[in-house]
Amino acid sequence: MTRAAAAFAVALFALVGLAPAALAHNQLVSSTPADKSAIDTGPSTIELTFDQPVQNGKGLNSIVVVGPNGTDQWQGGEAAVRGNVVSAPLRELGPAGEYRVGYRILSADGHPVSGEIKFTLNKAGNGTPAPPEQTKTTGTAAEPSGDDGGVPVWVWIAGAAVLLGAGVFFALRVGGGAQK
Numbered sequence: 001m002t003r004a005a006a007a008f009a010v011a012l013f014a015l016v017g018l019a020p021a022a023l024a025h026n027q028l029v030s031s032t033p034a035d036k037s038a039i040d041t042g043p044s045t046i047e048l049t050f051d052q053p054v055q056n057g058k059g060l061n062s063i064v065v066v067g068p069n070g071t072d073q074w075q076g077g078e079a080a081v082r083g084n085v086v087s088a089p090l091r092e093l094g095p096a097g098e099y100r101v102g103y104r105i106l107s108a109d110g111h112p113v114s115g116e117i118k119f120t121l122n123k124a125g126n127g128t129p130a131p132p133e134q135t136k137t138t139g140t141a142a143e144p145s146g147d148d149g150g151v152p153v154w155v156w157i158a159g160a161a162v163l164l165g166a167g168v169f170f171a172l173r174v175g176g177g178a179q180k
Helices: 002-023 153-174
Strands: 028-032 037-039 045-050 062-066 080-082 085-089 097-106 112-121
Touching (some): 028 112, 045 097
Antiparallel strands (some): 080 085, 097 112
């Protein structure tokens, strides 16, 4: 019976120890401008740095910058990827107030990750928002849905329980030979 307990303990330790790595997704670690910062002059680019590499490819990643009125968009082009950094050009900003930067990226493991940062422009600029025809394809990134499209966690838990049970059964049947 001690073999069964030892096999169960080892299997449980492996299951708990490996679970965070299997469920990990990219996380935003910094941004320029910084989240919740107040700036006097608008930057020329938005830069988001993640803790892991981001997949590169046309249409895989998007950054949308929405101005204080909640509808005008200020991004100046497509998002670009360099390793774990995603950036997008920014038009010269206009009215003073809070700007929201919505993003949706595809992590190296294939899971989409979305989120939002905010910054406040203290002094109005002379810029104008992007024309409507340039914002049609990227308008959804500013409003993350919260659904990252990944496999639900209960599937991983059920699979782990089945594997754990099979491992204990196998250890008892094969490893339970005669002792002398």
